[in-house]
Amino acid sequence: MAESDDTIQWIGRLDPAAGPRYLQIVAQLEQAVATGLLRPGDRLPPQRRLAEHLAVDLTTVTRAFGEARERGMIDAVTGRGSFISARQEQEGPPLDLSMTIPPAPKGLRLGELMQRGIAEILARCDADQLMNYHGGAGSIAERAAGAAWLAPLLGTVAPQRMAVVPGAQTGLNVLLSLLAQPGDTLLMEPLTYPGLIGAARQRGLHIVSVTADADGPLPDALDEAAGRSGARLFALTPTLQNPTCITLPQRRRQELVAVARRRGLILIEDDPYSLLAGDAPAPLAALAPERTWHVATLSKVLTPGLRTAFVVTPEGADNATFLAALRAIALMPAPLMTALAAHWVRIGAAKDLLDGVKREAAERQSLARQILPATMQSHPHALHVWQPLPAHWGRDRLIERARMAGLGIMAADAFSTGGKAPDAIRIALGAIPERARLAEALGLLAGLIREGC
Numbered sequence: 001m002a003e004s005d006d007t008i009q010w011i012g013r014l015d016p017a018a019g020p021r022y023l024q025i026v027a028q029l030e031q032a033v034a035t036g037l038l039r040p041g042d043r044l045p046p047q048r049r050l051a052e053h054l055a056v057d058l059t060t061v062t063r064a065f066g067e068a069r070e071r072g073m074i075d076a077v078t079g080r081g082s083f084i085s086a087r088q089e090q091e092g093p094p095l096d097l098s099m100t101i102p103p104a105p106k107g108l109r110l111g112e113l114m115q116r117g118i119a120e121i122l123a124r125c126d127a128d129q130l131m132n133y134h135g136g137a138g139s140i141a142e143r144a145a146g147a148a149w150l151a152p153l154l155g156t157v158a159p160q161r162m163a164v165v166p167g168a169q170t171g172l173n174v175l176l177s178l179l180a181q182p183g184d185t186l187l188m189e190p191l192t193y194p195g196l197i198g199a200a201r202q203r204g205l206h207i208v209s210v211t212a213d214a215d216g217p218l219p220d221a222l223d224e225a226a227g228r229s230g231a232r233l234f235a236l237t238p239t240l241q242n243p244t245c246i247t248l249p250q251r252r253r254q255e256l257v258a259v260a261r262r263r264g265l266i267l268i269e270d271d272p273y274s275l276l277a278g279d280a281p282a283p284l285a286a287l288a289p290e291r292t293w294h295v296a297t298l299s300k301v302l303t304p305g306l307r308t309a310f311v312v313t314p315e316g317a318d319n320a321t322f323l324a325a326l327r328a329i330a331l332m333p334a335p336l337m338t339a340l341a342a343h344w345v346r347i348g349a350a351k352d353l354l355d356g357v358k359r360e361a362a363e364r365q366s367l368a369r370q371i372l373p374a375t376m377q378s379h380p381h382a383l384h385v386w387q388p389l390p391a392h393w394g395r396d397r398l399i400e401r402a403r404m405a406g407l408g409i410m411a412a413d414a415f416s417t418g419g420k421a422p423d424a425i426r427i428a429l430g431a432i433p434e435r436a437r438l439a440e441a442l443g444l445l446a447g448l449i450r451e452g453c
Contacts (some may be wrong), residue, residue: 106360162310190221265291297309361380367442411425
């Protein structure tokens with residue numbers, strides 16, 4: 001449960017140009033629950049306190065809380081306040097197009113893989129030791145498995161530069177706590193992963209958006225933003241960017257690295273998708289290993305339940321300082337899951353699972369291309385689609401209509417790091433298990449988007 005009624009770190013400023021302010025509050029509340037910043041049972045700040053914090057009328061907050069209650073997001077308890085509903089754990093949209101998870105591949109039985117893998121681990125490991133505390137960056141075998149897994153992208157990396165962490169979100173939180181102090185500036189893409197935005201806000205960082213074009217952040221804009229703000233940290237997702245699906249070309253990556261070296265910028269490369277894409281240029285960690293912290297998760301390419309990610313530290317980095325920061329946030333990943341992940345990498349099962357996810361993602365992308373408007377942006381192996389909206393649709397109205405139709409989608413606001421968010425939505429393709437149901441959901445959404453055209 002939250003420590004105080006006054007906990008308001010989950011909400012950022014409201015944009016006067018981004019639609020009704022009460023719906024902006026609801027959207028930020030929804031995103032905070034989705035990313036774990038708020039959890040079932042957490043108490044929300046008093047409405048008057050929140051209104052003062054956001055510099056809005058009390059009626060705006062009251063209307064937002066009323067809307068959130070109607071959506072089943074919060075519960076009001078007389079005399080005690082409003083709380084995040086426990087129903088959030090059980091309920092969700094009947095047709096979920098909001099969560100980016102890898103679809104279950106056809107022809108592979110994940111349960112059988114898990115049973116066999118755990119049996120093989122227990123046959124050669126002591127169960128008591130496996131279930132004990134494991135401090136540090138993972139065993140040498142687990143770090144070696146991480147190095148082998150990322151070798152197609154990074155080449156040979158010493159296991160000593162690898163750290164095993166319980167998910168990319170944890171890794172990103174650790175890096176922000178290690179590399180920045182409250183009040184420092186963090187340079188980011190105009191649209192990016194909401195979990196990173198939430199972590200930066202919770203850390204008290206000042207986010208500066210770097211102008212981008214169709215190939216990603218502009219080198220001149222990065223140079224200007226770094227010089228103007230004095231920032232020393234730039235976080236980005238160069239491959240299958242979330243939410244736009246943009247992959248930075250090789251030349252753009254080289255130009256950004258050149259600016260980073262000239263300005264002394266440290267790079268945080270959030271890279272969940274490069275192995276899934278299969279055709280991406282070299283990661284920033286390969287181009288600038290002396291200044292790049294590379295975060296690669298298995299949650300987006302294999303299965304979220306492994307809760308295993310790898311952080312590759314820069315050449316010459318003080319790993320002891322990183323480990324101290326890691327221990328302050330998460331003592332260890334779940335040993336059984338990291339052991340299973342390392343085992344799958346060693347025997348080739350992880351590669352088989354990755355290939356299966358790629359095939360299934362390609363089938364789902366094919367469905368999306370057949371059903372959604374041609375303005376969609378994507379990649380043949382991406383887990384999501386970026387869909388700009390026609391002029392007659394505001395994203396808030398479409399989100400509401402989709403919700404009434406039983407569809408869960410995410411508006412651009414959740415990904416925006418500054419300025420007016422575009423009228424666009426992100427559509428995730430992996431959470432609905434059956435392709436036929438996915439086609440039904442996409443058809444319903446496409447019909448809504450085309451209404452009035």
